[in-house]
Amino acid sequence: xxxxxxxxxxxxxxxxxxxxxxxxxxxxxxxxxxxxxxxxxxxxxxxxxxxxxxxxxxxxxxxxxxxxxxxxxxxxxxxxxxxxxxxxxxxxxxxxxxxxxxxxxxxxxxxxxxxxxxxxxxxxxxxxxxxxxxxxxxxxxxxxxxxxxxxxxxxxxxxxxxxxxxxxxxxxxxxxxxxxxxxxxxxxxxxxxxxxxxxxxxxxxxxxxxxxxxxxxxxxxxxxxxxxxxxxxxxxxxxxxxxxxxxxxxxxxxxxxxxxxxxxxxxxxxxxxxxxxxxxxxxxxxxxxxxxxxxxxxxxxxxxxxxxxxxxxxxxxxxxxxxxxxxxxxxxxxxxxxxxxxxxxxxxxxxxxxxxxxxxxxxxxxxxxxxxxxxxxxxxxxxxxxxxxxxxxxxxxxxxxxxxxxxxxxxxxxxxxxxxxxxxxxxxxxxxxxxxxxxxxxxxx
Amino acid sequence: xxxxxxxxxxxxxxxxxxxxxxxxxxxxxxxxxxxxxxxxxxxxxxxxxxxxxxxxxxxxxxxxxxxxxxxxxxxxxxxxxxxxxxxxxxxxxxxxxxxxxxxxxxxxxxxxxxxxxxxxxxxxxxxxxxxxxxxxxxxxxxxxxxxxxxxxxxxxxxxxxxxxxxxxxxxxxxxxxxxxxxxxxxxxxxxxxxxxxxxxxxxxxxxxxxxxxxxxxxxxxxxxxxxxxxxxx
Numbered sequence: 001x002x003x004x005x006x007x008x009x010x011x012x013x014x015x016x017x018x019x020x021x022x023x024x025x026x027x028x029x030x031x032x033x034x035x036x037x038x039x040x041x042x043x044x045x046x047x048x049x050x051x052x053x054x055x056x057x058x059x060x061x062x063x064x065x066x067x068x069x070x071x072x073x074x075x076x077x078x079x080x081x082x083x084x085x086x087x088x089x090x091x092x093x094x095x096x097x098x099x100x101x102x103x104x105x106x107x108x109x110x111x112x113x114x115x116x117x118x119x120x121x122x123x124x125x126x127x128x129x130x131x132x133x134x135x136x137x138x139x140x141x142x143x144x145x146x147x148x149x150x151x152x153x154x155x156x157x158x159x160x161x162x163x164x165x166x167x168x169x170x171x172x173x174x175x176x177x178x179x180x181x182x183x184x185x186x187x188x189x190x191x192x193x194x195x196x197x198x199x200x201x202x203x204x205x206x207x208x209x210x211x212x213x214x215x216x217x218x219x220x221x222x223x224x225x226x227x228x229x230x231x232x233x234x235x236x237x238x239x240x241x242x243x244x245x246x247x248x249x250x251x252x253x254x255x256x257x258x259x260x261x262x263x264x265x266x267x268x269x270x271x272x273x274x275x276x277x278x279x280x281x282x283x284x285x286x287x288x289x290x291x292x293x294x295x296x297x298x299x300x301x302x303x304x305x306x307x308x309x310x311x312x313x314x315x316x317x318x319x320x321x322x323x324x325x326x327x328x329x330x331x332x333x334x335x336x337x338x339x340x341x342x343x344x345x346x347x348x349x350x351x352x353x354x355x356x357x358x359x360x361x362x363x364x365x366x367x368x369x370x371x372x373x374x375x376x377x378x379x380x381x382x383x384x385x386x387x388x389x390x391x392x393x394x395x396x397x398x399x400x401x402x403x404x405x406x407x408x409x410x411x412x413x414x415x416x417x418x419x420x421x422x423x424x425x426x427x428x429x430x431x432x433x434x435x436x437x438x439x440x441x442x443x444x445x
Numbered sequence: 446x447x448x449x450x451x452x453x454x455x456x457x458x459x460x461x462x463x464x465x466x467x468x469x470x471x472x473x474x475x476x477x478x479x480x481x482x483x484x485x486x487x488x489x490x491x492x493x494x495x496x497x498x499x500x501x502x503x504x505x506x507x508x509x510x511x512x513x514x515x516x517x518x519x520x521x522x523x524x525x526x527x528x529x530x531x532x533x534x535x536x537x538x539x540x541x542x543x544x545x546x547x548x549x550x551x552x553x554x555x556x557x558x559x560x561x562x563x564x565x566x567x568x569x570x571x572x573x574x575x576x577x578x579x580x581x582x583x584x585x586x587x588x589x590x591x592x593x594x595x596x597x598x599x600x601x602x603x604x605x606x607x608x609x610x611x612x613x614x615x616x617x618x619x620x621x622x623x624x625x626x627x628x629x630x631x632x633x634x635x636x637x638x639x640x641x642x643x644x645x646x647x648x649x650x651x652x653x654x655x656x657x658x659x660x661x662x663x664x665x666x667x668x669x670x671x672x673x674x675x676x677x678x
Contacts, residue, residue, distance in 0.1 A: 065647055121643070125651040132662045139669050146670040150621045153662050157628055158615070160655060161608075161635045168642040 004057030005048045006069045009077065009112045012041055017106035024098045034088045034101040041108075042081040050074055060116075067116035072294075075441040076224065077112060080217055083305060084108070086420075087212060090312055093413035096209045099136040104213055107133045111221040120232065123225055124163040127189075130218060131156040137210045138202060148201025152214070155195055159188035166233055179242040182233055186246065186286050189222050191279045193252035199279050200260060203272030208312035215275060216305030223282065223301060227293045230286055237289065246283050247365050247373040253280030254380035261387035267339065270391050271311055274346035277384055278304055281348060281377065284364035285357075291442045296364065298438035299431070300348075300357030306424050307345035307354055313417050314339030331409050334417050340392060341424060347384045353427040356434035451511050461499055464583075464599050470496040471579055471606040474630050478614035479572050481565050482535070483528035483622060490626055491521040497607075497633050503597055504640035509649050513636070516653045520629065520660040527622060527664040531671040534622055568617040572610055579606030592641045600637060607634025621670060625663030632656055 016037035020030045050058040050071050058069040084104055091100050107130050114126035131153045138149035162185035186192065191199035202211060230237050237243075257277030264270045278300075285297040314335045341352060348358035366374040427434055449457075461469070470493055477489035494517025501510035528534060579602045582588055586598035593600060607630055614627020636652050 121648060122651050125655050128655050129658055132658045135662055135665060139666065141669075143670065146621070146666050147619050150619075150624065150662075150666045150670075153659075153666075154615055154624060154628060157655065157659055157662075158631065161631075164635075164639055164643075164648075168639070 004059045006060045006067050006116055010109045013105045013108035017102040020102040030101045031088050031092050034105055035085055037105055038081045038085040045078055066118055071443055073115050083217055089416060090209055090309055093416050096207050097140050103134055103137045114225055120229055121164045121167040124160045128157050134214050138206050145205040148198050148205055151198035155188045155198055159185050166229060179236040179239040182230055182236045183242050183245050187249055189226050190282050192249040192283045196253050196256055196276055199276050200272055203275035208308050208315055212305055212308035216308050220301045223297050231289055243287055246287055247369040250280050250283035251373040251376035254377050258380035258383035261384045267315055270387055274343050277380055278346045281361045284361045287364045291444055294442055295438050296357050296360040299434035302434055303345055303353040303356055307342045309420055310338045310342030310424060314342055330414055338417055343388055347381050351428040353424050356431040451507055466496050466499040467599055467603045470603055474607055474610045475572055477626050478610045479569050483533040486626060487524050487528055500603055505644055513653055520656050523660040523664050527667050531667055564617055571613040575609035575613055604634050604638045621663050621666035628659055
């Protein structure tokens, strides 16, 4: 058994998650352990650049299989670890249940292993393990969240079959419909039409922080895994059937999201629809091979994560008004601003972080696919914007889902809100920052 | 007296090898997917794992096939305990229609001796269609001739039947336990096919691990979904 630096990435988070499980009763201690763990992991990883770092050995072998830390995975996790730290800070301000920290830490191991392991087929099983680990956070003690959480796990598990068929190449060699397995794997993992049902349910019934973990951070690994898989079958991806199916699935998914936003009675429904719409926009990135696809997907996923964090801090119940009169002026201005900005970012409007990847996504749909798919995508965004405006104009009491009482707002939370709003505003004003970050992660910038 | 080896057991049960095992396996999978009471369903899951082991012997190293069967026993045990904890999938007695709606329970109707739901009838109809499809493949094999040798063509019916029944089970139920049984049946069918493509130890263990993970996820969510019923009482 060869023990290089990746072993730290595999064992470290699980060990820390175990420690947090022992201290589950103490929420803030758990969060501190989580923050220290991701800080240490980030620091160690920064010194472990493959081939050039202090820890030169970037390979772990186990049962004859190798796990290799490539420069891209190294840079990807240099984003994922700090991003999880920010999520923990948000959880400090907005309690979301004791499972978040141990789950957030534990899921890092299978995610890292899924990208590092060869052959890729084993990575599919590790994605199933990751999906199982996040279930307690998705469920979050809510009855209504059990079904979408189950559907999320179910479709990830079912995706193992088309992924393994794709990696084996058997279907490609046997049938003329060799594009079918990669297509099904793509639609299952990215929640594309007709498999969007889990996305809508998660957006509706789980907390935005849980959504940020699963649809922001976990999904980034899923997308990278999928794009790497599709790069291994360029002939299947290049077929007209695959490309047409992806374009139309993207258009229909975004339309479903827009429809849900249009008929939503509260902000939860609007956010759920916006998430579906954003997931629909992720599908076209699978049409672009190599760094082109990743260069489009990464800014979009970072924008989605940031948008969901803004929503997590902005979507707080009406009860908050009575909680902290001292900051009430700030809060009444800040919370709606964060919520609206977060939702508009999910829609990918200009001047929001979500815009960075949108143009390339639209271009990918438009290239050679006729006028209708891109037109439907734009229509969906327009309907989504109209739904947001409709909700903004409604009385405050009617538009906020009241399902509990929020604790009083602290200075720390206001500071965090201002910080995230500032970062989001900066990335909205200068989308090239996100595109440049993605290019550097891919080693092309 | 020496304990029988895996090969001794296989020799004693040689009469089950081949088409008899396929037939019984599909019958067990049919019951597992269609039964609305979890007691016969989980007994059928157990039988399906035992019989699938016989078929895996024709695909993998017999020791790996035995590991698959052993894992199936553990998965069945997990499902059994879970089903017992959720009162075998039955709705709590005395629920008002509003409470039943809130719990997402489908309205049932009398059909002779049985009380069935629309969803249950749909599942039954689709399972029968899959069964007919598997029968058709058993009579005219060769669908997977590029991957499956002609002498093992009887496995095609098992692969198609298990995968189809599994998909029916997981697509026609929103509850984690019956849906999870569908998922496990589907994974068994896929595992049989994938055994022809990759017989490495790592992938076999990984697919077994996937079944374990699925069983644990089903157990967790089934109980999470049943909990509010206790609160309602």
